[in-house]
Amino acid sequence: MKNLSLKLEDDIYIETERITAKLQIARNRYINEAVDLLNKYHKRRLLKSQLAKESAAIKIDSMEILREMEKLKDDD
Numbered sequence: 001m002k003n004l005s006l007k008l009e010d011d012i013y014i015e016t017e018r019i020t021a022k023l024q025i026a027r028n029r030y031i032n033e034a035v036d037l038l039n040k041y042h043k044r045r046l047l048k049s050q051l052a053k054e055s056a057a058i059k060i061d062s063m064e065i066l067r068e069m070e071k072l073k074d075d076d
Contacts, residue, residue: 006031 008016020030 016027016030020027023030
């Protein structure tokens with residue numbers, strides 16, 4: 001496990017303290033879970049963006065293949 005120095009804005013710190021007290025979990029555990037959740041969120045966003053770019057890139061090729069297949073069909 002890595003040690004990390006963290007500066008939180010006062011209002012975020014106060015809310016974190018209230019929530020961790022009600023949940024009866026350590027602040028460190030709470031922050032770890034929060035960062036893990038945010039990492040998963042951003043990982044999905046990045047993947048969605050990558051897939052959209054790749055889909056757009058192959059769209060042109062797919063349309064060209066479709067046109068060629070239609071020509072073959074018309075030739076029969």
